Amino acid sequence: MNSITDTPESNYDMLTITEATLIQKNLREQLNLKPLQSPIRTIAGADISLSLYSETVYAGMVILSFPDLQPVAYSLVKSSTTFPYVPGFLAFREIPSLLKVYEQIPVKPDVIMFDGNGIIHTRRMGIASHFGVLTDSVTMGCAKKKLTGQYEDPGENRGEYSLLTDKGETIGYVLRSKNNVKPVFISPGHNMSLDDSLNIAMKCINKYRLPEPTRKAHEFVNLFRTGELKEGYHEIGSLQLF
DNA sequence: GCGACAG
């Protein structure tokens, strides 16, 4: 289709915001938000860790059993990026590294949860949607702050939520994942519905603010950056305690 | 022009 969208790892660093915007508009046409059909057996969390003032990127995905939410494997890749962080274009900074992380996984997870948004995005193309379309995987987003849209504050108790709308349409949920703590922003990425994203998010919440997939992913990439975990694909023995 | 603004 578009050579500029086919090889992110070799082109994204060179893009201008205008070109990136065009790519998002093209990818949006391939977005699928129909209900998930097959059952979920595994769910992965995706995240990256950066060193201050460095272009080095420590990217990773942690695969958890579902609905048990026990880490069973993880994939880590050290890479680099020069694309700056620009609100609305996070995907261009993080996706090249995450694609390498994903390719390294022998048995792909049924769902991937990103530390960022799905369709809660001006052009409905947040990092989760972008990655989902590129790889035709099932994805969703869980952001810690609002990027766009309007919403009413959800109740203060764990499990309460409200709708997030933009230009008259519902594009996500504001979920209180823990009592008296700032809510998280949930939205489908690709190959799942709005309702699916909320249902899955609620099943991934334990005692912490962040759902287990992204919470674990964040923990692992940080251990990777500090040298406590090695690059590559690793399976976690059932005897291991985490 | 002003305010908002994922990680």
Add this chain to the structure above:
DNA sequence: ATCTTGTCGC
């Protein structure tokens, strides 16, 4: 995102 200690509140 990352750099960092204690501290206030459920």
